[in-house]
Amino acid sequence: MPLLTVELAHRLISEGRTAKRDIALTAKFKPGDKVVARNMHPTGHTRIPRYVRGRHGIIDRDHGVFVFPDSNAELAGEKPQHVYSVRFTARELWGPDAPARDVLYIDLWDDYLDPA
Amino acid sequence: MSNHDHNHSHRHNAPLSDIALRVKALESLLTEKGLVDPAALDAIVETYEKKIGPRNGAKVVAKAWTDPDYKARLLKDVTTAIAELGYGGLQGEDMVVVENTPSVHNLVVCTLCSCYPLPVLGLPPVWYKSAPYRARAVRDPRGVLKEFGIALPAETEVRVWDSTAELRYLVLPERPPGSEGMSEEALAALVSRDAMIGTAIVMLEEKTTP
Amino acid sequence: MNGIHDMGGMDGFGPIEREAEEPVFHEAWEGRVLALTRGCGAWGKWNIDRSRSGIEQMPPAEYLRASYYEKWLWRLEKLLVDAGMVTREEIERRYAETKQAAETP
Numbered sequence: 001m002p003l004l005t006v007e008l009a010h011r012l013i014s015e016g017r018t019a020k021r022d023i024a025l026t027a028k029f030k031p032g033d034k035v036v037a038r039n040m041h042p043t044g045h046t047r048i049p050r051y052v053r054g055r056h057g058i059i060d061r062d063h064g065v066f067v068f069p070d071s072n073a074e075l076a077g078e079k080p081q082h083v084y085s086v087r088f089t090a091r092e093l094w095g096p097d098a099p100a101r102d103v104l105y106i107d108l109w110d111d112y113l114d115p116a
Numbered sequence: 117m118s119n120h121d122h123n124h125s126h127r128h129n130a131p132l133s134d135i136a137l138r139v140k141a142l143e144s145l146l147t148e149k150g151l152v153d154p155a156a157l158d159a160i161v162e163t164y165e166k167k168i169g170p171r172n173g174a175k176v177v178a179k180a181w182t183d184p185d186y187k188a189r190l191l192k193d194v195t196t197a198i199a200e201l202g203y204g205g206l207q208g209e210d211m212v213v214v215e216n217t218p219s220v221h222n223l224v225v226c227t228l229c230s231c232y233p234l235p236v237l238g239l240p241p242v243w244y245k246s247a248p249y250r251a252r253a254v255r256d257p258r259g260v261l262k263e264f265g266i267a268l269p270a271e272t273e274v275r276v277w278d279s280t281a282e283l284r285y286l287v288l289p290e291r292p293p294g295s296e297g298m299s300e301e302a303l304a305a306l307v308s309r310d311a312m313i314g315t316a317i318v319m320l321e322e323k324t325t326p
Numbered sequence: 327m328n329g330i331h332d333m334g335g336m337d338g339f340g341p342i343e344r345e346a347e348e349p350v351f352h353e354a355w356e357g358r359v360l361a362l363t364r365g366c367g368a369w370g371k372w373n374i375d376r377s378r379s380g381i382e383q384m385p386p387a388e389y390l391r392a393s394y395y396e397k398w399l400w401r402l403e404k405l406l407v408d409a410g411m412v413t414r415e416e417i418e419r420r421y422a423e424t425k426q427a428a429e430t431p
Contacts (some may be wrong), residue, residue, distance in 0.1 A: 002369075003150075003151050003152070003369050004151065004152040004153060004154050004156045004157075004365040004366065004368055004369070005156055006153060006154065006155050006156045006159050008368055009156040009157075009159045009160050009361075009364075009365055009368070010163075012206060012364065012365075012367075013160065013163055013168075013205050013206045013364075014204070014205045014369045015205055015206075016204070016205040016206040016207065016208065016209040016235075017206070017209070017374075018209035018210060018282070018407070019209070019210070019281075019282040020209070020210055020282070024379040041328055041409070042327065043327050043328075044327060044379065045327065045375055045376075045378065045379035045382065046327070047228060047280040047281060048280070049227055049228060049278070049280065049332050049334045050328060050332050050334070050335075051227075051254065051255075051334045051335040058139075062310060063210070063212075063281070063283055066210075066281060066282060067282075067373075067375070069281075069375035069378070070375075072373055072375040073373070073375035073376045073378070074376075074379075075373075075376065083281045083283070085212075085283075090274075093254075093255075093335075094255055094335070099258060099270065099274070100270075101270065101271065101272065101273045101274065102257065102258070102273065102274040102275075102276070103273065103274070103275050103276075104254055104275070104276045104277075104278065105275060105276070105277045106277075106278040106279070106280055107278075107279070107280045107281035107283055108281075109281070109320065123390070131428065131429075132355075132428055133353070134425070135355060135396065135399065136353060136354070136355040137421065137424050137425050137428055138399065138421050139355040139358050139359055139362075139399060140355070140358075140425075141417070141420040141424035141425075142362065142399075142402070142403070142406075142420070142421075143358055143362060143421070144416065144420060144424065145412060145416060145420045146362070146406075146411075146412070148368070149411075149412070149420045151366070151369075151411065152365055152366070156361075156365055157361035157362060157365060158361075159360060159363050160360065160361035160364055160365060161351070161357040161360070162359070163349060163359065164360065165351065166356065172396075206364075210337040227332070227333055227334030227335075227383065228331055228332060228333075228334075228378075229331065229378055230394070238370055239350055239360075241344070241345075241348055242343075242344075242345065242348060242394065243342050243343060243344045243345075245394050246339075246342065246343070247336075247339040247390065248339040248340055248341060248342045248343070249342050250333045250334065251334065251336040251337070252337065252339070252341050252342070254334045254335060255334070255335045255337075260342065263341060263342055264342075269347070278334065313360040314374055326340060
């Protein structure tokens with residue numbers, strides 16, 4: 001019996017596999033908090049892009065607790081933690097010539113952020 | 117066959133490219149080892165080629181436009197609301213809807229790879245996964261939108277959403293003026309895939325682009 | 327990692343090229359690669375984060391040159407070999423055989 005069957009394929013697509021974890025963990029931040037994205041440069045997998053590192057933003061929303069990709073990719077455990085939608089102004093990211101009204105929202109984990 | 121233009125390859129008798137042969141080889145290897153059933157692969161291909169696509173998202177949008185209670189449910193819990201219409205699953209397990217308004221325009225990107233809300237939009241187009249879009253959408257969204265034919269006034273707030281985690285974003289475009297009284301079905305036909313990514317505006321005439 | 331995949335904000339890539347009436351798959355092999363990748367992932371030998379990490383390890387020049395599904399094939403082979411499902415030798419041998427068979431009339 002092959003490991004990948006038609007039935008399994010259909011279930012895989014229709015059910016998916018959420019990365020959210022139903023764990024009650026204290027969030028480091030709450031909406032409205034000022035944060036700074038860490039100046040971190042892991043050599044393994046990470047989902048914090050270079051363009052936000054060291055930049056100042058504001059927590060817009062707490063999405064809940066999710067698997068942490070940096071550790072999960074190395075098969076070093078899921079390390080579930082809060083993920084936030086963090087708002088950065090375009091000028092904060094790209095300098096004073098960026099449009100005044102524009103903003104960027106990016107999803108960042110607890111371990112990517114420090115209080116500002 | 118004499119009238120054919122032989123500058124393009126005919127699927128029925130063109131030699132397989134090296135990469136096609138490599139994929140065929142890999143598939144045969146995995147099948148032989150009893151690890152995959154080719155019928156399962158057929159099913160996955162068919163699902164994404166024929167069954168899941170932006171018409172799903174268009175239905176969500178049209179329903180949100182015409183049914184205020186549905187829109188409220190959608191904005192509160194997207195995943196459950198799209199499940200009401202039978203949509204959900206892989207790469208749409210945790211969704212967020214971002215609403216365009218007269219003062220806010222949203223644009224979705226995945227700078228790091230190609231994350232995209234598959235259950236409501238199907239597979240992403242090549243341009244969404246391309247280096248120019250991934251690089252520039254966060255840095256110069258207005259320039260990107262101009263390339264797509266959208267010029268926004270300076271007073272509009274442009275919000276770019278970089279899909280770095282497992283949240284998948286769907287833009288709820290503005291309902292075009294003059295569409296009052298249109299049926300949900302007719303409205304859905306107006307909603308292009310690009311409008312749900314943020315690179316198009318929904319217009320009253322039938323969409324000419326995907 | 328500070329890889330080539332981390333493209334946000336980079337300059338120099340030129341205009342965004344779009345294809346009208348773009349098919350879901352331009353060639354049949356693309357669909358097979360997608361199906362194989364999604365399907366093989368279901369075994370649980372790797373997770374989505376490890377899978378993304380795979381593509382990030384492509385040498386930068388190859389990453390930029392490769393089409394989307396060429397990247398997926400590169401990544402799939404790497405994941406399968408790393409997980410011990412197949413060996414690199416098996417892949418190359420089967421490819422050589424398949425190519426040989428295709429070239430023989």
